[in-house]
Amino acid sequence: MSSLDSLKPGQKIKLTVVANPKTANSQQTIERLMRQDPTANRSLRKAHRMRQQRLNVYNRGNRDWTAREICARIVRSNKGNSWTMIYSPVLANDIASIAKYVTIENA
DSSP, X not given: OOOGGGOOTTOEEEEEEOSOOSSHHHHXXXXXXXXXSHHHHHHHHHHHHHHHHTOXXXXXXXXXXXXXXXXXXXXXXXXXXXXXXXOOGGGHHHHHHTTTTEEEEEX
């Protein structure tokens, strides 16, 4: 388990959720960091592209209106989920705020 001080910029780290977050803000922070995983990011981009292709365009008052599909939740902050990401000093405050819910390892 690495401490936040020993991490270097550009280093790959693996984070694992060890406890379910108690607050909605912590849950959102964990999910935002999970979206930086390359596989999750790829899935989000693909889902966005598919939603754009299936955009529902209908006529209302002789004008085109669009109805967008609801985004799927690709990442969940459940206990046991893990992801890898590249560490950046910009993320230090976010990682420090959720440190009691995750473990940090070198990837």
